[in-house]
Amino acid sequence: MLHTGTYLLICDQELREFHATWLKREKEQRDAAGIQESKEGEEKCTMAAEVSAEVETPVTFFFQNIPAPTIDINLPSSITRSIEPPSTFQDVESSSKTRVSIPAAAAFSPTLCISTLSGSTPTEFGEEIEQSEGQATVHHDTFYFEDGNVEIVCGDTVFRVHSTIISFTPSKLQDILSPPTPLHAPMPEGLPRIAVSDIAEDFAVLLKAIYTPGWVSPSLEVSSAG
Amino acid sequence: MTRFPARNKVPEFTVFASLLRMATKYGYSDVREGLVEDLKRAYPTEWEDFETAKVLGEDVFGSPKPHPNAVLNLFLEQRIKFALPFAAYRAALCGPSSLANDKRGTVLPRLTLASIIDGMGEIRRFMTHAAHGIAYVGNLSVCPERACVLNVGINRAGRRMEALRRVSDVMVNKSEGDVLSSLSLGNLLCADCAKLLKTGHRDCRKRLVWARLPSLLGWESWEGV
Numbered sequence: 001m002l003h004t005g006t007y008l009l010i011c012d013q014e015l016r017e018f019h020a021t022w023l024k025r026e027k028e029q030r031d032a033a034g035i036q037e038s039k040e041g042e043e044k045c046t047m048a049a050e051v052s053a054e055v056e057t058p059v060t061f062f063f064q065n066i067p068a069p070t071i072d073i074n075l076p077s078s079i080t081r082s083i084e085p086p087s088t089f090q091d092v093e094s095s096s097k098t099r100v101s102i103p104a105a106a107a108f109s110p111t112l113c114i115s116t117l118s119g120s121t122p123t124e125f126g127e128e129i130e131q132s133e134g135q136a137t138v139h140h141d142t143f144y145f146e147d148g149n150v151e152i153v154c155g156d157t158v159f160r161v162h163s164t165i166i167s168f169t170p171s172k173l174q175d176i177l178s179p180p181t182p183l184h185a186p187m188p189e190g191l192p193r194i195a196v197s198d199i200a201e202d203f204a205v206l207l208k209a210i211y212t213p214g215w216v217s218p219s220l221e222v223s224s225a226g
Numbered sequence: 227m228t229r230f231p232a233r234n235k236v237p238e239f240t241v242f243a244s245l246l247r248m249a250t251k252y253g254y255s256d257v258r259e260g261l262v263e264d265l266k267r268a269y270p271t272e273w274e275d276f277e278t279a280k281v282l283g284e285d286v287f288g289s290p291k292p293h294p295n296a297v298l299n300l301f302l303e304q305r306i307k308f309a310l311p312f313a314a315y316r317a318a319l320c321g322p323s324s325l326a327n328d329k330r331g332t333v334l335p336r337l338t339l340a341s342i343i344d345g346m347g348e349i350r351r352f353m354t355h356a357a358h359g360i361a362y363v364g365n366l367s368v369c370p371e372r373a374c375v376l377n378v379g380i381n382r383a384g385r386r387m388e389a390l391r392r393v394s395d396v397m398v399n400k401s402e403g404d405v406l407s408s409l410s411l412g413n414l415l416c417a418d419c420a421k422l423l424k425t426g427h428r429d430c431r432k433r434l435v436w437a438r439l440p441s442l443l444g445w446e447s448w449e450g451v
Contacts, residue, residue, distance in 0.1 A: 021322075021326075022322075022326055022339075022343070025326070025328075026336070169254070171252040171253045171254055172251070172252045172253045173252045198247075198248070198251070199244075201240070201244060202243075202244040202247050202248050203248065204244075205241055205244035205245050205248065206244070206245070206248035206249075206252070209245060209248075209257070216245065216257055216260070
């Protein structure tokens with residue numbers, strides 16, 4: 001026979017045990033995260049020590065028919081003589097990589113500042129549009145049309161789509177693909193490439209909705225009324 | 227307007243989630259509204275809708291069925307407020323280990339998890355009290371039918387009290403339609419006792435569980451949601 005009070009006590013006991021288990025798991029996760037952070041910190045210290053011996057900063061530039069970016073290297077004046085700057089900026093552009101060696105004794109955490117054009121990109125999604133050069137990319141299986149006229153990059157996946165079709169679906173995506181944004185975008189494969197911060201799987205579903213009239217709702221159908 | 231005409235039903239959860247995220251971000255308001263509309267019957271906000279719904283919770287999505295935590299996370303992320311209490315309840319019904327699942331996509335925010343645990347604790351306490359009230363001191367406690375397991379004559383063997391205990395256990399979580407079958411009491415209870423049991427259980431669920439669902443996520447009542 002089980003009385004009401006006893007039964008309630010059992011229920012409370014179950015809850016307390018679950019609370020305790022949950023709190024214990026949280027603590028273990030926090031501890032594990034703390035250990036990992038401390039290990040990372042040690043690795044960073046080690047790397048910093050190696051860097052102080054000799055700083056070799058690989059700088060990669062891609063030539064584009066756009067206004068030249070500026071490079072500012074802030075170094076102590078005592079070591080600026082040891083660096084041979086290129087005679088012109090064009091020389092830097094023509095080489096794929098330029099290494100700047102700094103003597104260990106004089107290196108005081110130099111900073112490299114490269115101004116990009118992202119700040120001048122006139123778009124509502126400006127903060128999401130990134131330069132994606134140098135990153136290994138793969139073409140999406142379905143939404144990479146050879147006759148597309150604009151490329152969209154999500155992570156390492158490239159979509160090649162038709163800006164005209166997308167323009168029939170009034171949305172913020174249309175704003176991104178409309179001029180002047182594509183005019184400022186890099187063109188690694190001959191077409192403007194715009195990077196967005198979405199997951200590729202999510203973006204593929206959106207494109208399927210756009211390219212498959214009636215799949216979702218008439219609002220995404222391509223129509224002359226758009 | 228027919229939605230997803232290829233299957234004429236809500237797509238699988240991953241597609242639904244992707245579409246909802248993209249529709250929200252890129253301003254496809256019609257699409258978002260349509261997707262949210264699909265959820266309204268499966269995540270009811272009224273007791274009457276809950277009683278008449280054919281499909282509830284994550285069962286509305288196409289196969290494979292998503293984990294209830296993943297659905298709750300999506301609703302939290304996309305701020306689909308009306309569906310949050312029921313989604314939290316569905317997640318809680320799967321039990322503590324499921325609620326604290328740490329697989330990718332199913333990890334609930336800590337405050338949300340704590341709130342649901344506290345809320346379910348309260349609901350279980352209320353429901354247990356009510357179940358005991360019905361089973362031990364209500365009309366079910368004494369039955370004149372000799373064939374009924376709740377007849378006082380059977381009490382000597384302790385069988386009646388065992389049946390009452392099982393009634394209280396099951397009533398906490400099961401729907402009223404499931405109560406009798408879960409208890410295997412269908413052929414042991416007389417018709418009157420079975421009816422009383424189901425009615426009492428339904429009232430308890432409506433008053434004590436349904437009314438308190440919003441408290442799982444910190445709201446005082448459905449009006450607050």
